[in-house]
Amino acid sequence: MEQPVLNVSGLETHFFTDDGEIPAVDSVDFHVNKGEVLGIVGESGSGKSVTSLSIMQLISAPGKVVGGEISYKGENLLLKSEKQMRKIRGNEIGMIFQEPMTSLNPVFKIGNQLVEGIRIHKKWNKKDSWAHAIKFLKLVGLPRAEELMNEYPHQLSGGMRQRVMIAMAMACEPDVLIADEPTTALDVTIQAQILELMKRLNNETNTSIIMITHDLGVVAEMCDRIVVMYSGKIVEQGTTKEIFESPKHPYTIGLIESVPDVRSRKERLYSIPGNVPKPGSIKTGCHFAPRCKFAFDKCFEETPELMDAGQGQLARCWLHEDKEKAALLEKVES
Incomplete structure (x- = not known):
């Protein structure tokens, strides 16, 4: 190679x-x-x-x-x-x-x-x-x-x-x-x-x-490929095709949902609640947890590493430790 x-x-x-x-x-x-x-x-x-x-x-x-x-x-x-x-x-x-x-x-x-x-x-x-x-x-x-x-x-x-x-x-x-x-x-x-x-x-x-x-x-x-960064860390990596078709991190899903769609008429455009935290302000846990609707106790207590999220993608998210939790992301995508 x-x-x-x-x-x-x-x-x-x-x-x-x-x-x-x-x-x-x-x-x-x-x-x-x-x-x-x-x-x-x-x-x-x-x-x-x-x-x-x-x-x-x-x-x-x-x-x-x-x-x-x-x-x-x-x-x-x-x-x-x-x-x-x-x-x-x-x-x-x-x-x-x-x-x-x-x-x-x-x-x-x-x-x-x-x-x-x-x-x-x-x-x-x-x-x-x-x-x-x-x-x-x-x-x-x-x-x-x-x-x-x-x-x-x-x-x-x-x-x-x-x-x-x-x-x-x-x-x-x-x-x-x-x-x-x-x-x-x-x-x-x-x-x-x-x-x-x-x-x-x-x-x-x-x-x-x-x-x-x-x-x-x-x-x-x-x-050809995409690296998604949040608060100084990479939260997802994958090919452009896979990330747009099947994002594996809640932050990536939020970014894609925030893009205006000319085919649909909405009263209000979607935006991810909250703001990017000040660098270094979050000492433990996932940096995106305070803004994430899927966050659970472990997200605030332990910092996740990039892990295999399937289809050749990597995601920094505890949801991918559990198939049932990971399935919640699939429902949002659909």
Whole structure:
């Protein structure tokens, strides 16, 4: 069996604050195969973005990766120096950041920022790098690409800046592309273009993609497998088909039920009651138990591990210890 291009094992990222040590990412395990699109989904505050920044070694104080291993092509990235990571970032592992406003340098022109990364990683001359950058600006659907190269970030709209960031991440054609909410600031028509572009990159260059999003429509369209995160932990893993057809964790069921259905008319859309707990606030038991309608005594007393939930899926839920309790989930799905 082919070795995963990226393997995250036991990842723990904590933030050290005046209120104490806060575990933002708590013992996270997943892998990405060559050419695979993996979706990481969950509500805001579930640890998705911190996981991606941990992979890129971009966690800054007061945060720190305190445990685990991030293996890229068999080498642990956590043992790499900053100099070594600079060669990997952008060239071998690219990232589309969530905030285009803060990711682009306001005092440099778009062209200079695009060309810099291409020249550093590909060792091309300025002319070839400039042409390559224009090609990718056109690929992400930006009009008058040649003119944009000579403009500053503040002269572009939010959606245009986001597309510049996507072009920047894709320009060096990395082996792994981490996309953190890549379509959030974009119009629906542009979203479709960007997803189509990422699909084409995946198909033509066999690029592995980690798609971080809360949009289940994007996940259904793009991803081969799904990792569902809640309060810093993975609560379910499985193929996209199996998770949408038969979710095995109450949280995943709630996320899917929350998606509006244009085929039915409801007075009120479904929402999961309560909020994601503050990281580290729940010391024992299942983190989702306070919001779960299936929770029983054990859920509040013992923390479940990821367990086999059937059909190749893993779920962090005590219901799967008992067939009768697990059957309650099946009734909700139907």
